[in-house]
Amino acid sequence: MRSLLAGLPGALGSETVPLPAALGRTLAHDLAAPRPLPSFANSQMDGYAVRAADLSAGPVPVATLPVAPPIPAGAAAPPLPPGHAAPIMTGAMLPAGADTVVPIEAADPPAFPDFVGGGESYRTGTTVMLPASFTAGTYVRPAGSDLPAGETALSGGTRLRAAQLGLAAALGLDRLAVRRRPRALVLSTGDEVAAPGTELAPGQIHDANTTLLTASLAEAGWDTTTAGICADNAPAFEAALADALAAAPAGIDLVLTSGGISQGAYEVVRQALADHGIAFGSVAMQPGGPQGAGLLALPGTDPVPLLAFPGNPVSSFVSFEMFLRPVLCELLGAAPRPLVRAPLAVDLDKPAGKLQVRRGILEDGRFLPLGGPGSHLLHALAQATALALLPADPGHLDAGTDVSVLTMGDPQ
Numbered sequence: 301m302r303s304l305l306a307g308l309p310g311a312l313g314s315e316t317v318p319l320p321a322a323l324g325r326t327l328a329h330d331l332a333a334p335r336p337l338p339s340f341a342n343s344q345m346d347g348y349a350v351r352a353a354d355l356s357a358g359p360v361p362v363a364t365l366p367v368a369p370p371i372p373a374g375a376a377a378p379p380l381p382p383g384h385a386a387p388i389m390t391g392a393m394l395p396a397g398a399d400t401v402v403p404i405e406a407a408d409p410p411a412f413p414d415f416v417g418g419g420e421s422y423r424t425g426t427t428v429m430l431p432a433s434f435t436a437g438t439y440v441r442p443a444g445s446d447l448p449a450g451e452t453a454l455s456g457g458t459r460l461r462a463a464q465l466g467l468a469a470a471l472g473l474d475r476l477a478v479r480r481r482p483r484a485l486v487l488s489t490g491d492e493v494a495a496p497g498t499e500l501a502p503g504q505i506h507d508a509n510t511t512l513l514t515a516s517l518a519e520a521g522w523d524t525t526t527a528g529i530c531a532d533n534a535p536a537f538e539a540a541l542a543d544a545l546a547a548a549p550a551g552i553d554l555v556l557t558s559g560g561i562s563q564g565a566y567e568v569v570r571q572a573l574a575d576h577g578i579a580f581g582s583v584a585m586q587p588g589g590p591q592g593a594g595l596l597a598l599p600g601t602d603p604v605p606l607l608a609f610p611g612n613p614v615s616s617f618v619s620f621e622m623f624l625r626p627v628l629c630e631l632l633g634a635a636p637r638p639l640v641r642a643p644l645a646v647d648l649d650k651p652a653g654k655l656q657v658r659r660g661i662l663e664d665g666r667f668l669p670l671g672g673p674g675s676h677l678l679h680a681l682a683q684a685t686a687l688a689l690l691p692a693d694p695g696h697l698d699a700g701t702d703v704s705v706l707t708m709g710d711p712q
């Protein structure tokens with residue numbers, strides 16, 4: 301599977317999207333800071349911008365300085381006249397000459413003069429007393445102190461979350477180059493399978509797999525398209541597959557089918573694709589035994605990796621979790637499901653010689669199975685938050701035996 305999909309990251313390329321659309325996407329290339337952050341030296345406090353040397357120039361521990369015009373945030377600060385203190389607000393530009401901010405609480409008086417009315421008060425000789433103890437650099441946020449211009453702000457391959465998008469926005473960027481999402485074509489098969497929302501004829505069931513596999517892929521960061529449900533008719537299936545591939549203007553990176561691959565008389569996927577590059581066989585795993593995989597080579601279409609999962613919904617889900625998700629995480633730089641060790645809460649019997657994947661929960665640190673091993677048990681799967689990987693041998697495991705458990709977070 302890894303070799304089938306190995307070309308995927310290189311084939312993806314990139315696209316530039318607005319910041320909100322970049323959430324959850326992967327940054328395509330290293331991003332150099334186009335400007336320093338902050339882009340100008342500014343105040344960390346509401347207070348007085350001063351030269352530290354002016355505070356300590358006198359013999360007493362308090363300096364009395366004339367007040368210069370105030371500097372609100374968002375204004376271009378005029379240079380600070382020597383020996384003055386300029387009222388400055390948090391985030392306002394530090395005036396040329398100033399190197400220190402004394403917070404208003406440390407000043408006497410500990411509140412600003414009334415600036416309303418154009419700031420007449422300090423033109424008429426207002427002074428402020430400030431402690432001499434403040435050293436140069438106090439409460440100043442120098443330009444580039446968060447990130448100098450030209451340095452790597454974010455590395456290519458970074459998953460973009462709130463903090464990374466916030467940084468890009470602060471750097472003035474409104475778009476980012478992200479890796480193109482891979483695209484999958486999902487097809488369910490079977491004469492008995494009908495779309496959810498439709499009435500069922502006798503013998504029919506609703507299609508769970510299209511939704512289940514599409515959602516699994518979407519959770520893993522894929523775009524998906526579907527060709528709907530294909531009947532158990534090999535030529536019709538092959539034609540539907542070729543049409544769906546031709547109809548995907550931007551190309552398809554992976555085809556994922558479910559059903560029609562085991563030992564029955566109407567195994568449509570196996571019958572249609574065995575001569576087109578797909579190998580079918582069985583792995584020693586339950587559920588998810590029957591499998592098909594290969595590079596699909598249909599006449600008139602570009603070769604595309606194809607995985608054929610078994611039709612039972614839990615088999616399809618487990619196949620995705622065991623085979624596809626780990627490879628996608630590895631190739632596309634996402635975190636895999638956490639794998640922990642936990643003791644079994646109960647005795648379990650299983651077929652010897654097959655790795656069995658049981659669905660359940662971790663309760664008090666122990667794995668408790670929900671439902672039986674059957675691959676049709678969707679309700680139990682929907683309650684499960686953990687998959688226990690019971691080793692191929694032996695066939696019986698006592699309660700308390702430590703096993704590997706994939707944790708899936710919230711109930712799926």
Ligand SMILES: Nc1nc2c(c(=O)[nH]1)N[C@H]1C(S)=C(S)[C@@H](COP(=O)(O)OP(=O)(O)OC[C@H]3O[C@@H](n4cnc5c(N)ncnc54)[C@H](O)[C@@H]3O)O[C@H]1N2
Pocket residue numbers: 488489490492493505506507508509510558559560561562563564567587588589590609610611612613615675
């Ligand atoms: N004689 C044998 N029979 C079976 C074997 C075997 O080794 N020898 N393997 C069994 C195992 S294990 C599995 S898993 C299934 C796999 O069969 P297929 O992949 O060919 O799938 P289908 O026969 O088409 O369907 C199996 C099962 O799943 C239901 N199904 C199919 N598609 C959907 C869907 N989209 N949504 C919901 N349910 C679906 C289908 O109705 C069947 O009940 O083969 C066993 N048999």
Ligand code: MOO
Pocket residue numbers: 585586587588589590610612615616674675
């Ligand atoms: O292998 Mo099947 O997938 O057990 O039901």
